[in-house]
Amino acid sequence: xxxxxxxxxxxxxxxxxxxxxxxxxxxxxxxxxxxxxxxxxxxxxxxxxxxxxxxxxxxxxxxxxxxxxxxxxxxxxxxxxxxxxxxxxxxxxxxxxxxxxxxxxxxxxxxxxxxxxxxxxxxxxxxxxxxxxxxxxxxxxxxxxxxxxxxxxxxxxxxxxxxxxxxxxxxxxxxxxxxxxxxxxxxxxxxxxxxxxxxxxxxxxxxxxxxxxxxxxxxxxxxxxxxxxxxx
Amino acid sequence: xxxxxxxxxxxxxxxxxxxxxxxxxxxxxxxxxxxxxxxxxxxxxxxxxxxxxxxxxxxxxxxxxxxxxxxxxxxxxxxxxxxxxxxxxxxxxxxxxxxxxxxxxxxxxxxxxxxxxxxxxxxxxxxxxxxxxxxxxxxxxxxxxxxxxxxxxxxxxxxxxxxxxxxxxxxxxxxxxxxxxxxxxxxxxxxxxxxxxxxxxxxxxxxxxxxxxxxxxxxxxxxxxxxxxxxx
DNA sequence: CGATTGGTTGACCGAGATCAATGGACGTGG
DNA sequence: CCACGTCCATTGATCTCGGTCAACCAATCG
Numbered sequence: 001x002x003x004x005x006x007x008x009x010x011x012x013x014x015x016x017x018x019x020x021x022x023x024x025x026x027x028x029x030x031x032x033x034x035x036x037x038x039x040x041x042x043x044x045x046x047x048x049x050x051x052x053x054x055x056x057x058x059x060x061x062x063x064x065x066x067x068x069x070x071x072x073x074x075x076x077x078x079x080x081x082x083x084x085x086x087x088x089x090x091x092x093x094x095x096x097x098x099x100x101x102x103x104x105x106x107x108x109x110x111x112x113x114x115x116x117x118x119x120x121x122x123x124x125x126x127x128x129x130x131x132x133x134x135x136x137x138x139x140x141x142x143x144x145x146x147x148x149x150x151x152x153x154x155x156x157x158x159x160x161x162x163x164x165x166x167x168x169x170x171x172x173x174x175x176x177x178x179x180x181x182x183x184x185x186x187x188x189x190x191x192x193x194x195x196x197x198x199x200x201x202x203x204x205x206x207x208x209x210x211x212x213x214x215x216x217x218x219x220x221x222x223x224x225x226x227x228x229x230x231x232x
Numbered sequence: 233x234x235x236x237x238x239x240x241x242x243x244x245x246x247x248x249x250x251x252x253x254x255x256x257x258x259x260x261x262x263x264x265x266x267x268x269x270x271x272x273x274x275x276x277x278x279x280x281x282x283x284x285x286x287x288x289x290x291x292x293x294x295x296x297x298x299x300x301x302x303x304x305x306x307x308x309x310x311x312x313x314x315x316x317x318x319x320x321x322x323x324x325x326x327x328x329x330x331x332x333x334x335x336x337x338x339x340x341x342x343x344x345x346x347x348x349x350x351x352x353x354x355x356x357x358x359x360x361x362x363x364x365x366x367x368x369x370x371x372x373x374x375x376x377x378x379x380x381x382x383x384x385x386x387x388x389x390x391x392x393x394x395x396x397x398x399x400x401x402x403x404x405x406x407x408x409x410x411x412x413x414x415x416x417x418x419x420x421x422x423x424x425x426x427x428x429x430x431x432x433x434x435x436x437x438x439x440x441x442x443x444x445x446x447x448x449x450x451x452x453x454x455x456x457x458x459x460x461x462x463x464x
Numbered sequence: 465c466g467a468t469t470g471g472t473t474g475a476c477c478g479a480g481a482t483c484a485a486t487g488g489a490c491g492t493g494g
Numbered sequence: 495c496c497a498c499g500t501c502c503a504t505t506g507a508t509c510t511c512g513g514t515c516a517a518c519c520a521a522t523c524g
Contacts, residue, residue: 075378077377077381079374093368097371120359124352124356124359128352131352131359134323135324137366137370138369138370139329142301146301148380148421149309191481192503193482194479195503196505197504228305384511384512414470422512423513424470425471426511431472
């Protein structure tokens with residue numbers, strides 16, 4: 001069964017043009033894809049370095065990418081996970097404020113930020129699309145802030161699973177978790193141990209089916225009620 | 233002394249055109265200010281409602297505004313505080329995802345979002361300015377996320393004070409804290425009691441001078457070291 | 465001046481971090 | 495193909511920071 005879930009991820013949803021971060025169909029963003037150059041990265045490889053000059057943004061074609069902020073004392077924050085169709089790295093000025101790393105072997109499309117600026121200057125629709133992208137990111141960031149400041153460990157895990165499920169295509173299906181427990185912990189502001197315990201709690205309650213690199217929602221209602229503190 | 237600090241806020245910095253959220257001098261954003269309509273709001277008044285249709289954005293001319301997300305169970309998150317010169321409410325699509333309330337009696341400039349979109353479509357420089365604004369907000373949001381997920385109570389308070397000090401004009405000066413302890417707590421993901429205790433700790437250590445509506449940095453080095461977990 | 469609101473301080477408790485040990489998956493070399 | 499080693503996930507025991515509950519105090523306002 002482990003294999004089946006993992007396979008269902010590798011087969012993957014048919015890369016929905018521009019996914020979670022994109023605007024509705026016919027987005028002017030699609031014009032950008034034409035200028036993209038394919039990049040292959042191995043598991044764990046750094047794609048952009050925190051503090052480096054921002055020159056490119058990327059679209060995930062396959063695999064999974066995480067953004068990471070690292071502090072001197074080792075405390076780590078995983079900003080977001082990017083799945084096929086998602087764009088990242090466009091939202092930087094001057095220098096990247098987080099590094100980006102491949103969670104698993106991935107294929108990316110690389111787009112010059114200079115191009116983006118130029119095309120946006122010439123095409124108000126594209127500029128507008130980027131404003132919308134920014135606004136959507138801000139909304140997500142605010143939601144994440146509420147989670148980090150006000151939700152319990154169990155609520156965070158439930159929210160995370162629900163989000164991954166909704167991003168991974170249709171409901172009821174097996175959902176892939178390409179990232180390790182440590183990544184999840186650093187994304188949710190928890191420790192690995194607490195992540196494990198909360199996941200185990202949901203598994204034991206029969207809410208989810210769980211394995212190393214994937215899960216399946218067994219009781220949608222229970223999962224929703226475990227989230228509790230949704231933002232309105 | 234209480235009076236002196238408070239007075240120094242009311243006299244206030246001379247409203248720096250577009251403050252914390254603006255771009256460098258000569259910003260194309262200034263053109264927008266011409267279309268603004270002056271609005272006076274009393275202390276505690278709701279300026280926009282969470283869930284309402286977004287039609288306007290605002291620039292703070294005097295006073296202080298907070299954005300607030302409220303959950304059914306009463307848990308509250310204060311997103312940000314806006315001081316004179318700051319713009320808020322532009323980063324919404326369709327509906328406001330947080331409400332905005334006056335912390336103290338304030339004067340605002342109200343700008344139609346429809347105008348903003350139109351002017352941005354016609355003026356690439358303005359569109360670019362808004363992209364920069366968005367990117368800057370995202371950077372701040374990410375920093376705040378790190379704080380909420382990884383910093384101790386003392387570190388959060390120290391960071392907050394340092395930020396307020398740097399926003400409130402020149403260093404070494406008395407800094408106003410127009411918002412109450414509850415607002416600070418909900419902004420930092422703490423409780424009122426913990427905010428008090430941490431502030432008291434810094435006061436007793438001689439790091440800051442403290443009173444109800446303001447503070448003063450006495451030991452800049454100690455405050456910086458109390459922050460510890462800066463995002464490198 | 466009393467009343468109401470907001471700030472401060474103390475005592476206690478609990479969710480989650482920390483420390484420690486074990487188990488299972490995967491990859492490498494014999 | 496199996497033995498071993500490494501890495502990661504899991505589980506348990508204990509500790510701690512910050513939340514909760516409660517009392518008191520100080521400002522502001524009628």
